[in-house]
Amino acid sequence: METEQERDSSPPQPGRRWVSALLGAGVLASIASFLYPALRYVLPPRIAESTSSSVVAAKVGQLKDNTGIVFRFGSEPAILIHTPDGKYVAFTAVCTHLGCTVQYRSDLHEIWCPCHNGMYSLTGQNVSGPPPRPLAAYKVHVQGEDIVVSRSA
Amino acid sequence: MAGIYRRIMSWVDERFGTGSVEEFLRHKTVPIHRHTIWYYLGGMTLFLFIIQVLTGILLLLYYRPTASDAFESVQFIMTQVQFGWLIRSIHSWSANLMIFLVFAHMFSVYFLKAYRKPRELTWVTGMLLMFVVLAFGFSGYLLPWNTLSFFATKVGTDMAGFVPFIGKWILIFLRGGKEVTGATLTRFFGFHVAVLPGLATLLLAMHLLLVQRLGMSTPPSVERAIEQGKEQRRSMPFFPNFLLRDIIGWYAALGVLGALAAIFPWELGIKANPFGSAPAGIRPEWYFLFMFQTFKYLPAKVLFLDSELLGLAVFSLAGAVWVIVPFLDYKAGFGKVTRFFTGLGIFALGYIVLMSALALRT
Numbered sequence: 428m429e430t431e432q433e434r435d436s437s438p439p440q441p442g443r444r445w446v447s448a449l450l451g452a453g454v455l456a457s458i459a460s461f462l463y464p465a466l467r468y469v470l471p472p473r474i475a476e477s478t479s480s481s482v483v484a485a486k487v488g489q490l491k492d493n494t495g496i497v498f499r500f501g502s503e504p505a506i507l508i509h510t511p512d513g514k515y516v517a518f519t520a521v522c523t524h525l526g527c528t529v530q531y532r533s534d535l536h537e538i539w540c541p542c543h544n545g546m547y548s549l550t551g552q553n554v555s556g557p558p559p560r561p562l563a564a565y566k567v568h569v570q571g572e573d574i575v576v577s578r579s580a
Numbered sequence: 581m582a583g584i585y586r587r588i589m590s591w592v593d594e595r596f597g598t599g600s601v602e603e604f605l606r607h608k609t610v611p612i613h614r615h616t617i618w619y620y621l622g623g624m625t626l627f628l629f630i631i632q633v634l635t636g637i638l639l640l641l642y643y644r645p646t647a648s649d650a651f652e653s654v655q656f657i658m659t660q661v662q663f664g665w666l667i668r669s670i671h672s673w674s675a676n677l678m679i680f681l682v683f684a685h686m687f688s689v690y691f692l693k694a695y696r697k698p699r700e701l702t703w704v705t706g707m708l709l710m711f712v713v714l715a716f717g718f719s720g721y722l723l724p725w726n727t728l729s730f731f732a733t734k735v736g737t738d739m740a741g742f743v744p745f746i747g748k749w750i751l752i753f754l755r756g757g758k759e760v761t762g763a764t765l766t767r768f769f770g771f772h773v774a775v776l777p778g779l780a781t782l783l784l785a786m787h788l789l790l791v792q793r794l795g796m797s798t799p800p801s802v803e804r805a806i807e808q809g810k811e812q813r814r815s816m817p818f819f820p821n822f823l824l825r826d827i828i829g830w831y832a833a834l835g836v837l838g839a840l841a842a843i844f845p846w847e848l849g850i851k852a853n854p855f856g857s858a859p860a861g862i863r864p865e866w867y868f869l870f871m872f873q874t875f876k877y878l879p880a881k882v883l884f885l886d887s888e889l890l891g892l893a894v895f896s897l898a899g900a901v902w903v904i905v906p907f908l909d910y911k912a913g914f915g916k917v918t919r920f921f922t923g924l925g926i927f928a929l930g931y932i933v934l935m936s937a938l939a940l941r942t
Contacts, residue, residue, distance in 0.1 A: 461834070464663035468638055472660045 481577035484517065487569060495531025495538075500576065504528050505565060507576060510549055511536060515569070517576040518551045518562035529562070538562065608795065609815035610822045613802040615692055619822075620829055621685035622791070627830040628678035629780070631837065632716075635671040636773065643723070645769035647762030650725035651851040658848055669841035677837070679717055679867050682710050683932075690905070690925045694797035697913030700906035702790040707903045709783045712776055714867065719772040721865060725765055726849035731858045732865070733768070734760045742888045761854065800915060863939060870935035871895060902928070 484498045484507040495508035497520050504520040508531050518538070520528045527542035537554070538547040545556035552561045565576045593599045610619060642661055644653040657664035686706065689695060695703035722733045737760065741751040756763030798806075805811040816822055864872050871891070878887035885893075901908070909921040 457831070457834075464666055465634075465638065467662040468664060468667055469641065470662070471642075472662065 481575050483573045484567075484576045485574045487572050487574060490515075490574075493533045493536070497528060497530065498576075500565070505576060506531065506538065507567065507574065508538070508549065515567040515574060516549060516551075517565040517567045518547075519565070520562075522558055523553065523560040523562065524556075524558040604792075605819045606817075608792070608818040610796050610818050611798045611802075612814040612816055613798065613811070615799050615802065618688040618692060619796055620826060621681055621688055623826045624829055624833060625678055625681040625685055626784075626788075627826075627833060628674050628681060629784070631674045631834075632671065632678065633777070635667050635674065638667050639671060640773065645723070645766050647725060647765055647852075650723060650765055651848075654724045654848060658845075665845050666838075666841055669844075669846040670837050672846035673840045673844075674837055675717060675720060676866070677833075679713060682713050683867070686710060687925065687929055691922065692797070692799040693909070693912045693918075693921075694799070695906040696797070696800075696909065697906070699790070699794055699797055702787060702794065703906050704903060705783050705787040705790065709780065709787060711899075712780050712783060716772065716776050716780070717865060717867060719768040719776065722765060722768045723772065724848060725852050727852050727856070727859055728849055728862065730760060730852035730854065731862050733764065734858075736864065736868075737764070739888060739892060742886070742892055744889070759854070800912065800917070803915065866936065866940075869939040870932045873935040873939040876939075898928075 479501070482498070482500050484500075484505070485496060490496060490507065490509040492509055492513060493511045495506055497504050497506050499505075500519075505517055506520040506529060507515065507517045509515055518529075520530075522529050522540040522542065522545055524540065524543055524545050527540050529538050529540045529545075529547065531537075532539040535546075536549065538549070538551070539545070540547075540556070540558065543557050545558040546554045547558065547562050548554050550561075551564050553559070565578060567574060567576055569575070589598070610616070639657065642653055642657050642664070644650060654668065657668055659665075661667075689703065689706070718733075718736060722729045737751060737754045740754055741747045743750055752758065754764070754767070755761070756767045802811065806813050863869065874895075875888065875891050878891050880887055882890050905921065906913075909918050912918045912921065
């Protein structure tokens with residue numbers, strides 16, 4: 428296109444400018460209409476999340492004193508700990524630093540994130556290492572044989 | 581704006597030598613004559629191939645290549661993912677249009693004798709590309725794991741088993757076992773998204789390099805008319821004149837594809853059941869119909885040969901002859917009229933059209 432204009436020494440006609448503008452707008456509009464479906468396609472459709480706010484994490488007697496297990500709570504892992512003094516506590520198992528899954532360290536009596544050596548106390552408080560915030564705590568109560576964990580809210 | 585552009589280009593040129601490419605493009609021309617229209621088919625095929633690559637990558641975001649998940653994942657794409665039906669339908673439609681264009685491109689090149697010296701290798705790489713494209717079609721057909729594709733694959737791979745001596749081995753290699761199972765699906769997926777794209781890229785690069793180096797062939801009939809002074813030799817610059825015409829064609833093709841995909845979304849069918857019966861009216865994709873129909877007409881035994889073996893042998897031989905046709909029809913390279921090969925082309929085209937039509941009627 429440019430070469431033709433260079434060859435053409437007379438100033439561009441107003442009609443021609445209109446045609447170019449219309450052509451350009453048309454091309455831009457069609458490119459947008461090709462890209463829009465592709466962009467929408469790339470974003471995954473929302474999948475209904477499990478809405479339950481409580482889950483049976485374990486059976487009574489399954490967890491010895493001073494041990495912990497990681498279980499599924501909705502779409503995320505959570506941790507249930509039978510503390511050395513015989514209490515049950517539960518937290519989200521997603522480390523507040525970079526999202527690794529934490530574990531219970533029986534030898535240290537603390538919750539440990541192996542990715543960057545983050546430490547949390549048995550109240551979920553971040554005590555050493557890089558984690559910036561405490562782990563969110565869940566409620567635990569025993570219903571018959573079941574240990575039920577529920578969201579605090 | 582133009583100043584910055586020029587400075588960037590000269591920066592790149594100093595390091596990469598883009599100037600020689602520009603120089604080449606400036607001098608490249610495309611002959612103009614009454615058959616010029618056929619020059620657009622190759623570019624159009626390339627465009628649809630690019631569409632296949634792009635939509636194929638998008639499909640990969642959600643597709644799962646296992647017997648238990650494949651059908652459901654395509655169903656998910658068609659019903660849950662936004663515009664998923666559009667992307668998949670475009671992939672299917674574009675695949676079929678591309679195969680049609682490959683055939684059209686091949687026959688136009690054949691009848692215009694564009695394969696004659698010095699373009700023999702362009703023809704050979706083009707033929708190999710066609711086989712790759714057919715393999716793309718065959719392997720991709722299985723991926724949605726529906727009844728039709730399952731049985732088409734069963735029959736198609738079964739035929740490979742008739743190859744003398746190594747048939748059993750080929751069959752097991754293709755199927756990943758003795759039967760068509762989830763292992764076959766995973767294998768075909770690998771062929772479809774890794775092996776064949778690699779091969780296609782390599783062959784395409786060679787094909788395009790040859791086309792650029794040798795330029796477009798002027799058909800012998802036009803060449804003779806020019807020699808006899810009945811016609812003037814005319815041409816247009818490749819860049820931008822021919823390329824802009826190409827782009828208009830691609831733009832139109834995209835419109836046609838979008839319309840086809842929107843009005844006739846590609847069906848998904850019923851999930852394959854490896855232990856169910858083959859449905860009535862089963863047949864392969866249209867581009868394999870002429871072979872399928874031939875196999876129907878062959879008697880069970882011809883002399884001492886099984887019909888499948890005979891059919892396979894004839895088609896392999898015909899395919900091989902077709903690949904090396906520039907070397908058989910070498911006289912066309914000296915400007916001779918070679919009616920026999922034109923006749924052979926008409927016979928091949930007629931045979932394919934007739935057999936496909938017969939298969940479609942029944």
